[in-house]
Amino acid sequence: MLSRDTIRQLSRIVGRRHCRTDPEDLICYGYDATDLRYNPEAVVFPADVQEIVAIVRLANEIPFYLIPRGAGSGMSGGSLPVRGGVVLGLSRMNRILSIDPENMVAVVEPGVVTGHLQEELAEQGLFYPPDPASLAFCTIGGNVAECAGGARALKYGVTKDYVIGLEAVLASGELVKTGVQTAKGVVGYDLTKLLVGSEGTLAIITKVVLKLLPQPESRRMLMAVFNRLNEAVEAVTKIIGAGLLPSALEFMDQRSIQCVEDYLQIGLPRDAGALLLIEVDGVREGVVRHAEEIRTLCLGQGARQVEVAANEEEAETLWQARRAVSPALFKLNPHKVSEDIAVPRSRIPDIVAKLEEIGQRFRLIILCFGHAGDGNVHVNIMIDRNDADEVARTEQAVNEIFQATLALGGTLSGEHGIGITKIPYLGMEIDKLGLEAMRRIKKAFDPRGILNPGKIFLDSD
Amino acid sequence: MLSRDTIRQLSRIVGRRHCRTDPEDLICYGYDATDLRYNPEAVVFPADVQEIVAIVRLANEIPFYLIPRGAGSGMSGGSLPVRGGVVLGLSRMNRILSIDPENMVAVVEPGVVTGHLQEELAEQGLFYPPDPASLAFCTIGGNVAECAGGARALKYGVTKDYVIGLEAVLASGELVKTGVQTAKGVVGYDLTKLLVGSEGTLAIITKVVLKLLPQPESRRMLMAVFNRLNEAVEAVTKIIGAGLLPSALEFMDQRSIQCVEDYLQIGLPRDAGALLLIEVDGVREGVVRHAEEIRTLCLGQGARQVEVAANEEEAETLWQARRAVSPALFKLNPHKVSEDIAVPRSRIPDIVAKLEEIGQRFRLIILCFGHAGDGNVHVNIMIDRNDADEVARTEQAVNEIFQATLALGGTLSGEHGIGITKIPYLGMEIDKLGLEAMRRIKKAFDPRGILNPGKIFLDSD
DSSP: OOOHHHHHHHHHHHOGGGEEOOHHHHHHTSBOSSSOBOOOSEEEOOSSHHHHHHHHHHHHHTTOOEEEESSSOOSSOTTOOBTBOEEEEOTTOOOEEEEETTTTEEEEOTTOBHHHHHHHHHTTTEEOOOOOTTTTTOBHHHHHHHTOOOTTHHHHOOGGGTEEEEEEEETTSOEEEEEOSSSOOOSSSOHHHHHTTSTTSSEEEEEEEEEOEEOOSEEEEEEEEESSHHHHHHHHHHHHHTTOOOSEEEEEEHHHHHHHHHHHOSOOOTTOSEEEEEEEEESHHHHHHHHHHHHHHHHHTTOSEEEEOSSHHHHHHHHHHHHHHHHHGGGTOSEEEEEEEEOOGGGHHHHHHHHHHHHHHTTOEEEEEEEGGGTEEEEEEEEOTTOHHHHHHHHHHHHHHHHHHHHTTOBSBSSSOOTTTTGGGHHHHSOHHHHHHHHHHHHHHOTTOOBSTTOSSOTTO | OOOHHHHHHHHHHHOGGGEEOOHHHHHHTSBOSSSOBOOOSEEEOOSSHHHHHHHHHHHHHTTOOEEEESSSOOSSOTTOOBTBOEEEEOTTOOOEEEEETTTTEEEEOTTOBHHHHHHHHHHTTEEOOOOOTTTTTOBHHHHHHHTOOOTTHHHHOOGGGTEEEEEEEETTSOEEEEEOSSSOOOSSSOHHHHHTTSTTSSEEEEEEEEEOEEOOSEEEEEEEEESSHHHHHHHHHHHHHTTOOOSEEEEEEHHHHHHHHHHHOSOOOTTOSEEEEEEEEESHHHHHHHHHHHHHHHHHTTOSEEEEOSSHHHHHHHHHHHHHHHHHGGGTOSEEEEEEEEOOGGGHHHHHHHHHHHHHHTTOEEEEEEEGGGTEEEEEEEEOTTOHHHHHHHHHHHHHHHHHHHHTTOBSBSSSOOTTTTGGGHHHHSOHHHHHHHHHHHHHHOTTOOBSTTOSSOTTO
């Protein structure tokens, strides 16, 4: 428990308004996009890096745990204060510090909302591709901590591919700069990429240097409607196999379609077995030609209908539908067990068949949707946690899903991270040596275990 | 010194033919593309990972240093046995283990020659972009160790951007697998990207999983001839500023042009102040249109001539010219001090002006060429190391070049790595905390300092 004196010292650092200990505040900053909750002992909102340095020094002195937090939209519990301690809310550090069109580099604070940054950049003809479904409210700092992906990862990669430099406060309270502001740089070990995806366990990110691209000349969005999920995933394999590289290639199964349609009422085909949402971008002429090739391929694979969005507005409606899947699912059952497996893309038909079989065998509602183009399937099991039998069946099912994923050459998490929800399964994928290496890195960066404890791996297994 | 018994044990592991201790062999494996030499005590050529494991165990038992080596084409001394020990030549482990067109992934051994892999992939319509100038002989293992770049990094990134998984032998002799075979993966700390660019100091890479792209539909190569270097670098800024993203945007200054022309005699304009070699690739129609836009931009910036290569053969000749610059320079003077700075691309005119001024002031032959599009300038000072005064002036000049580079927001090395040649300057760019973090990582991976000692940072500063 934090003493009154510690709270007073925290208040002195950030100002009384920005240090919260009321029960209602503690509840508000103890959740994320999982349905798990852990109350912190205090929440502080530093204004700048100097305040963070002071907080980390105090954390060492007392000591107490520090849990960095962006918008709390994480899918694996990475920002939850599972052992209490002080949540470090970074929402006030939300400035875009610079946008440099000549060098295609932006420098931002961690609290900048991803979608907001993308809009600002688009006005200058610039493009920051990573687009997690939560982009309207998630923050760059959280994206960096979890190495967020998104639909456009298929063509453009994930957060890691765009972070070229960082400023961060280490667990000791010291400020470190990593990486470069240039397109290339190989000076010593790549601390930048090590911090990206480290889920707040190695350092507190205070500034992010992002590589940018020029906006593509043109984009086109297609929706392909299939009677059967199988046909849709086979079409995905054909599209990629044809050497086309869409900027997004998303799929939704029937239940996902129905949930979204109930939620948004935008006219999605409730009777369809599956939808593909396909975006192509790039050079004008290529976009037109590739969209036509994709349309033909989909029809050849049994699509009953392929529509091309007539304009940006129609395309945006389809994107909204896709991004609404995750929240819409709660209609089905009060709780969601959300997995984020990725398999080599040619194995999507296999994993989808396996998911169906597992769902039937364990009598569970399993929905899937996600990034078909890069093999990243969001598997959602909708349950009622008050039903102990259902919970037990779910645990068995998850175990089998992970086993099947790894057997297909896949990974437990494509873009959500380990956080706390996947800790029990980490050893299925990472061998003992890998875990040891990670633990030694954690120890090297945070010997006293101040930063975001209880994440990624258990301290003592 | 290695004992006879140790040599016998090494011979037993790899076979007598593959363990060399003759003076002529030791000389052959004690050099790289710098003009520095350090003899190892033995050179071994393991056939497979089991033999590497056995060698590393022996290295721990005796103990002795191990220095992994690809083709010895490194530009910063990364593979030189500066403290003796055993060179681990990986040339026999040169198999392409699998190419998977459906998932666009290849798995290769470290000794595969980069250009050879690219040719094999091209036959299947696949593309591995990193293209260091030495691609005809350098190896993927060396590329991974140094995080090699190349001309196409401007559009496609560097080696790191394509390595998604690794198998490696740790300093303890244990075998670790990192990363994934899928397009995405965020399971724990990113050990893969940490090993890429670690210059053989953290582990011995035994298998590399590479992400691939489809081959672009079309490519076109242009050569723009300028009377003045200034005009050429201004044209670079205009091209990038116009939102065009060529697949390569290379420049050569007058002396580089003359050296290459003397060496290859292919009709380069000896009187030109500078050349730009520009490659555009992608969708057919876009390539034609962008090449035309670039031609117009170059003429507008004062190019006296812009030629478009009529066919692949002509394009290849221009590439050969570009790749021949580095070896061709030795015509000017027996020794080369080769730097590899990178600046934000808009600052290329500034750094080029500064280089001219420094060259005049210190009475040195300074040539520059390189990757103008991504700000990565290869600065070469041609000297005679027997001239003590020239050596002293060079040292001063290099110091000033680095100071100017950092002042412009640049980095000491875009793609060659630190190796040994840049150790004295590392502290100019990486602060104390960053160095400490790197040293702790080294300690975590290689507590006894068996692997590639004396590289990146001094053990004791």
